[in-house]
Amino acid sequence: MKVPPNNKQYVKKSTQSRNKSLSIESSAEIRASLGSTQNSSFSSSYPLKYYFTPHIIHLWLKNLESIVHLNESSNKKLNSDFISWKWVIHREKLKNSSSWPQLTKEEYSLISSYVTSFTFSYETLQAISAIIYRPPQIVKNVWESIKSQLNLNDPEEENIKKTLINNSRCLISQYNVLLEIEKDLMKFDESLALLWDKNVISPHSHPSYKVYNNIDSEKLPYLKFTYENLINCKVKSPDSDFNYGCDCEDNCQTKKCSCAKDNDGGYPIQNGRLIRTDVGAIYECNSNCKCNKHCPYQIIQNGGKNNGLFEIFKTSNKGWGLRTLAPIKKGTFVLEHVGEILEPRTAKLREVCYEKLDMMAYFDLDFGFDENEKLKVLCVDSNYWCGASRFLNHSCDPNLMTIPFFVEHKDPRFQRLAFFAKKNIPNLTELTFDYKISSVKFECSCGSNICRYNKNTGKI
Numbered sequence: 332m333k334v335p336p337n338n339k340q341y342v343k344k345s346t347q348s349r350n351k352s353l354s355i356e357s358s359a360e361i362r363a364s365l366g367s368t369q370n371s372s373f374s375s376s377y378p379l380k381y382y383f384t385p386h387i388i389h390l391w392l393k394n395l396e397s398i399v400h401l402n403e404s405s406n407k408k409l410n411s412d413f414i415s416w417k418w419v420i421h422r423e424k425l426k427n428s429s430s431w432p433q434l435t436k437e438e439y440s441l442i443s444s445y446v447t448s449f450t451f452s453y454e455t456l457q458a459i460s461a462i463i464y465r466p467p468q469i470v471k472n473v474w475e476s477i478k479s480q481l482n483l484n485d486p487e488e489e490n491i492k493k494t495l496i497n498n499s500r501c502l503i504s505q506y507n508v509l510l511e512i513e514k515d516l517m518k519f520d521e522s523l524a525l526l527w528d529k530n531v532i533s534p535h536s537h538p539s540y541k542v543y544n545n546i547d548s549e550k551l552p553y554l555k556f557t558y559e560n561l562i563n564c565k566v567k568s569p570d571s572d573f574n575y576g577c578d579c580e581d582n583c584q585t586k587k588c589s590c591a592k593d594n595d596g597g598y599p600i601q602n603g604r605l606i607r608t609d610v611g612a613i614y615e616c617n618s619n620c621k622c623n624k625h626c627p628y629q630i631i632q633n634g635g636k637n638n639g640l641f642e643i644f645k646t647s648n649k650g651w652g653l654r655t656l657a658p659i660k661k662g663t664f665v666l667e668h669v670g671e672i673l674e675p676r677t678a679k680l681r682e683v684c685y686e687k688l689d690m691m692a693y694f695d696l697d698f699g700f701d702e703n704e705k706l707k708v709l710c711v712d713s714n715y716w717c718g719a720s721r722f723l724n725h726s727c728d729p730n731l732m733t734i735p736f737f738v739e740h741k742d743p744r745f746q747r748l749a750f751f752a753k754k755n756i757p758n759l760t761e762l763t764f765d766y767k768i769s770s771v772k773f774e775c776s777c778g779s780n781i782c783r784y785n786k787n788t789g790k791i
């Protein structure tokens with residue numbers, strides 16, 4: 332079985348941490364919830380993270396999200412059952428057994444508690460399967476037998492459809508996605524050991540960035556490249572009160588422009604360069620404004636698609652990295668950090684999964700929010716849907732810095748993230764920024780002589 336040379340993917344980029352409320356014991360559990368009984372192939376001495384490509388993790392998470400997003404009260408019961416020690420221990424035991432033992436009384440009564448309080452649905456079935464770590468078919472059989480004892484109707488295909496239709500449109504679209512995902516995951520089950528075999532996994536996605544590897548034979552993982560944020564369907568639309576623009580008749584040539592005034596101390600980019608670094612966030616003109624794209628307050632939004640200037644390359648000690656193929660002047664907008672925008676509950680769920688796999692790939696969009704407003708804070712996940720910035724490594728002496736910015740929606744939740752050059756950056760230099768990780772455990776290979784994590788130079 333082949334194991335990738337370096338599959339450490341991410342570290343947490345936000346300084347704010349969240350509490351755990353849902354625990355995912357192992358991916359085998361999810362496979363079990365999808366009907367696989369071949370859990371023995373999964374036990375191995377290799378850490379779980381070695382088995383997962385960003386694509387697989389993405390599919391896996393999507394499936395899990397559809398399970399836990401039923402409704403508030405259903406979720407409460409499902410979550411508390413999922414994390415209760417009783418079922419955690421139970422799952423551990425089942426994971427180590429080579430065949431499925433007979434259903435226990437406790438498992439039966441757990442299923443029973445759902446039959447009496449929940450409407451049958453595909454999602455509930457999967458969630459129960461995940462809690463007790465049994466294939467959904469077993470759970471379904473028990474569900475049906477309990478229903479018939481209670482003299483209730485058997486779950487029919489039509490009933491399932493009706494339940495789904497009664498739920499939100501979002502859930503219906505998820506149902507189809509779920510079926511697709513299930514197919515994919517079944518394939519994944521069969522070829523688990525081959526996942527990292529270069530002959531089987533050829534590069535599927537074709538980023539429009541150059542890719543260069545003179546270190547080893549590893550190919551770029553299968554990712555979905557995007558230039559714009561993709562908004563997850565569970566995220567509430569921006570508040571329309573914040574969709575406004577300026578009335579400038581002169582293409583914003585005077586400082587009277589109301590968008591420019593949104594910026595503390597005035598619009599901070601002049602002649603294409605950031606003139607102040609103490610800006611909280613940058614506000615730009617947008618399609619609601621009377622100006623055209625030649626207005627001086629539309630710099631970031633017009634520079635984001637410059638993908639010819641970067642190269643994704645293999646570093647000797649940090650996995651893949653990103654470097655510039657042209658010199659960059661201090662203060663220039665370099666690129667936007669894009670990915671999938673998630674609402675806090677989905678983000679929290681993914682965080683738990685990523686933590687288990689020791690790979691974090693998200694930014695909290697928390698600029699301007701205080702500690703009490705965490706439930707409003709959206710998050711960018713760039714594990715799978717991503718831009719070139721996904722490959723930016725950490726440095727304690729970075730050449731990039733992040734600044735939030737707003738264009739179309741000035742709704743504070745929908746802030747976007749821009750990387751600006753902190754210094755003049757010569758051609759072929761690796762682009763880096765400071766992840767601001769507080770953990771002492773971070774094994775930093777930035778190589779800077781002011782490295783905070785290095786025993787000799789560090790302060791952390």
Ligand SMILES: C[S@@+](CC[C@H](N)C(=O)[O-])C[C@H]1O[C@@H](n2cnc3c(N)ncnc32)[C@H](O)[C@@H]1O
Binds near residue numbers: 340648652723725776
């Ligand atoms: C956002 S990803 C960057 C791209 C990554 N190198 C890759 O190959 O996909 C973050 C991950 O890169 C690696 N990394 C980034 N900066 C690093 C550093 N200074 N020292 C060691 N590893 C680093 C860690 O494995 C981290 O989890």
